[in-house]
Amino acid sequence: MSIQRPRGTRDFLPEDAWRRNRIRTAMQGTAERWGYQEIATPTFENLDLFTLKSGEAVLEEIYSFKDKGGRDMALRPELTAPVMRMYVNELQNAPRPLRLCYFGNCFRYERPQKGRFREFWQLGVELIGARKPDSEAEVIALADRMIRAAGVKGDIHVGYLGLVRSILAKIGSEHRTAIMRMIDKKERDRLQEYLQEIGADHLGIMDIINAKGRAALDQAEAISHDLERVKVQSPAPAASSAFSTSEGRASARINREIEAESGLNEFREMIDLLDAYGVDATIDFEIVRGLEYYSGTVFEIYASGLGAQRQICGGGSYELASLFGGAATNSTGFGLGFDRIMEIASIEETRPAPVVLVSTPDARAAAIKLAEKLRDLVLAAKIPVVLDVMGRSEKAQLKAANVMGANYAVIVGPEELASGRLNLRDMKKGVQEGLSLEEIAERLMFGS
Template identity: 70%
Template sequence: MTIQRPRGTRDFLPDEAWRRTAARRAMQEVLERWGYREIATPTFEHLELFTQKCGEAVLEEIYSFKDKGGRDLALRPELTAPVMRMYVAELQNAPKPQRLSYFGNCFRYERPQKGRFREFWQLGVELIGGAKPDSEAEVIALADRMLESVGVKGEIHVGYLGLVRSILDRIGAERRSAIMRMIDKKERDALKECLEEIDASHLGLLELIDLKGREALGRAMEIANDLRNEESMGPTAFVAEEASHAGTGRASARTGRSVSAELRMDEFGRTVELLEAYGVDFTIDFEIVRGLEYYSGAVFEIYAQGLGAQRQVCGGGTYELASLFGGKETSSTGFGLGFDRIMEIAQVEERWQPPVFLIYTPDVKVEAVKIATELREALPTVLDVMGRGLGAQLKAAAAAGAKFAVIVGRSEIDSGRLTLRDMASGTQESLTLAEIVQRLRAQFQN
């Protein structure tokens, strides 16, 4: 028995590898047009980087190991933490904003299912240091365009944590993360019960998360006003508490290091306005809260059809993450795209072109090699390495789907003109090498 692939990993045969490269290239082009520059980080990092960001709970899904020097390392389970680590270490003093993109494989010890693997690829961006509404609108519009470039139509849901967190500020701190979780999990009944229990039903949270679409914004404004009026009647006790949290800096983001919640509905309103200016089709949805504590402003998720249970292809928002890794607090907006899920449904238009087959008689092999070398300057070219005769080479070229063959034998060498054969029609012409290059070049321009 041959050795199998590890569970949850995949081999990509030439056709699929080509498709993935083409899709990546299409999205990369969008990124370049928007001025994002690619960065890359190591495949493995110190384990601590990930437990710091996500808490100890993620340990069981992390591929971690000790290296020969006894260091605790981990195959990266995601890319946001490494990117922020890199930013803090090397880019903090670079001019703002920083527009960064990344693409890389990540590893999680999970049960594989449709659209979920143990080695998977994430593509994402971070816009670091920009002003919130502008950054948020840009990043969401960018995600939209990137998906569009590979023919994926997604449903974009945009929420705003400034409001949700402001409401939660009126609730005891110990309940907040549980409530966020219930919202995220859409556990409506449990949430309702919980809010009644702590006498918080009047705050409008339930109503808010059920609102969808454009009307949601107006109603959300009203809820926000109510909150503000209440607040002006007496300062809340939570302000001091938030300040002390900010000072601790290095706690895990999952274990209660909640970022300060500023209401700023006007900012969210501007994000919405700008998104419309970008021509993005989206739904306002306050139910989107993205489980984690470090998100602070707008948050969004994109869902696609045809993916089974794992239908979210993109998620992101604005967060305060730099300080978690020892940097100065800077808000950044970003998202991650599940590349593998996108590949399940991507429409990749680029087609692979079989190369030109240079077919030769055995007596002119040396000359054929020289001609192939020249042809390759301009055209993808292959020549026989199996020791086949002319007929067999042609057969192989046909089987490989070649559109063109260049035939060379003694008489071509003597005359200095090669035979160009159109494989579909069978017509042949006697041409110089330069003429052949000129004739075929257009065929191979993608």
């Protein structure tokens, strides 16, 4: 019995690995052309980093362990927290804004299913320390372009937490988490009942989440305007005093209130900027992305063809730097589910076929040197040049070349070495021709 690979992990065979690399390069190249610089963080971090950001509840799904020094460590379950930790540790004095991108494996102890694995890859960007509407529009537009670079079409839904939060500020704080949760879960009926029970059904929450697109924005503004005349229900603590910086280790999920100003004008500004980028996005206040460190615009992108796990991207503006001990800094970013992208990515390219250098035993040493030279000559086209290492007959070498998918073989024996003209064999046409190594390289790269 051989050893099996761990549950929820995958092996990537040469074809898979090549495809993954192509698509990763296409998407990351897009980010780099927008000025985002790649960074990398450790595969494991102190466990606290993640419980601080996401709460103790994540412990159930985190790969955590004690190292030999007794420290609590965790395989990273996501990349935003490590990136922000890195920012706080060593980039707080870097010129603003910071445009960072990353690609890395993450780990979650979950039940595998379509588009969900225990080791998975996230590709994302963070834009740190810039003005919100501009940052948000740029980041959403970039997400759109990166997905397109992979040949994927997604539906972008953009929401805004400020409005819902400002409505919630008028409701007793004990109801807020439950309401946010029901919105996120799309439990319309229960939400409606709940709002009626607590006498908050006149505040417009249902109207907001039911409206979609431009109409939603107009509706939001009307509701926001009405809201100014609504009295705050008790008990309603002042929004900003609930979070005490002296308790810096509190989870972002608990006891942490982001200012509840509606800020709808900034959201509208951001939407107008998105138009300038030519991004087709649906305004959707139902997107709330549960966690409290999100501070304004949030967005998600969905694609079809993925079964139950349709979301391929999620992001928004947030403030995490202060949670990790830095100065409060606005950031906007997103993470893309790379494995889900791979499921639906369309690329037409095929990898370059190898060239096989076939030699007789007495020409082997010369063939090695010729192969080296030929690799340099065809470097730009990334054409692999391979030699036989099986001690095979010339016939068997050609057979192997055929199996490998080679379009050309270069045949080297005593006669070719004596004349300096190597035999370039076209494997498709079955014809061959005596040429110099340089001529062969030309032929391989540019055809005949």
